[in-house]
Amino acid sequence: MRRFTYKDAGVDIEAGEQAVKLMRQAVQQTYNEQVLEGLADFGGMYALGKQFLDPVLVSGTDGVGTKLKIAFALDKHDTVGQDLVAMCVDDIVCQGARPLLFLDYLATGELEPETVAEVVGGIAAGCKLAGCALLGGETAELPGFYAPGEYDMAGFAVGVVERQQIIDGSAVQAGDVLVGIASSGLHSNGYSLVRKVLLEVEGISLEEHISELGRALGEELLEPTIIYAPALVELFEANLRPDGLAHITGGGIPGNLERIIPEGLSAIVDRSAFSAQPIFGLVQRLGNVPPAEMYRTFNMGVGMVIVVSSENCNKTVDHLNAAGHSSQVIGEITSASSDIPPVMLK
Secondary structure: OOOOOOOOOOOOHHHHHHHHHHHHHHHHOOOOOOEEOOOOOOOOEEOOOOOOOOEEEEEEEEEOOOHHHHHHHHOOOOOHHHHHHHHHHHHHHHHOOEEEEEEEEEEEOOOOHHHHHHHHHHHHHHHHHHOOEEEEEEEEEOOOOOOOOOEEEEEEEEEEEEHHHOOOOOOOOOOOEEEEEEOOOOOOOOHHHHHHHHHHHOOOOOOOEEOOOOEEHHHHHOOOOOOOHHHHHHHHHOOOOOOEEEEOOOOHHHHHHHHHOOOOEEEEEOHHHOOOOHHHHHHHHHHOOOHHHHHHHOOOOEEEEEEEOHHHHHHHHHHHHHOOOOEEEEEEEEEOOOOOOOEEEO
């Protein structure tokens, strides 16, 4: 009778160990003095220290979605890790949290150590940008579950904020100003629609140079999601804590901004105050996508909306621009009757 090994079933333990060796240096470069290391590494340890009076932990999890299909097609895996980090840390910073640590989960049908190391290297680079430690993760080899050369991944971020400094939208009031921070393009949302229109229906090659974009389509579609967290944490430390923050992901500006608008108020967004990158116009034109559908699917050029008092508006914009983020006033908060939607685009 034949003897079977785990490798015969499709799981290569040695390949997993090789992947760990290849990624170890990149991961350890994200560590700081709060990371505790011991003999056992079944769980990552992070010390909060004594600088907090009443700390509240804020957590978030997300993935990259079908943007990964572009990475598979181009066999380019070094940027989607930043997307993963951004989608998580830019969520938790909206509640005033400083990102502390990050965990990742990566699953594939057949483990390729170099690809895994490339992906995790991108995650580690994203964590360094976000100022958090890549404290642990899991790489799972699941034979027969994924197509050859494909994988999926999820990220988990944890941050901390003093209870009295939590940002939850309750401080938003009439007269506040909306400050929008520019996105780098699609970020990590709406790729199913993008792929349907540009790749399936129009048949555009990812390698094709698109004059409207100024580069190859694949390069545009793999543009990394911006990590806003460090600049926003600096904003908090400069005593410019906003009344509300909205990370503009799936659901667009209306779907995300309305989550922080108290009853009786409305956010009036001036669409002429910001410009959407050419990729949005390309998708809308070739797919004949209605404007309302565009605005509830994509960020349309705005990756984060900050609700600030009128007296802090100019300081906030100046701070963000100095940190390298293009930002501008894009609207205001007004009183509204019950029949007015919480977010209005004009």
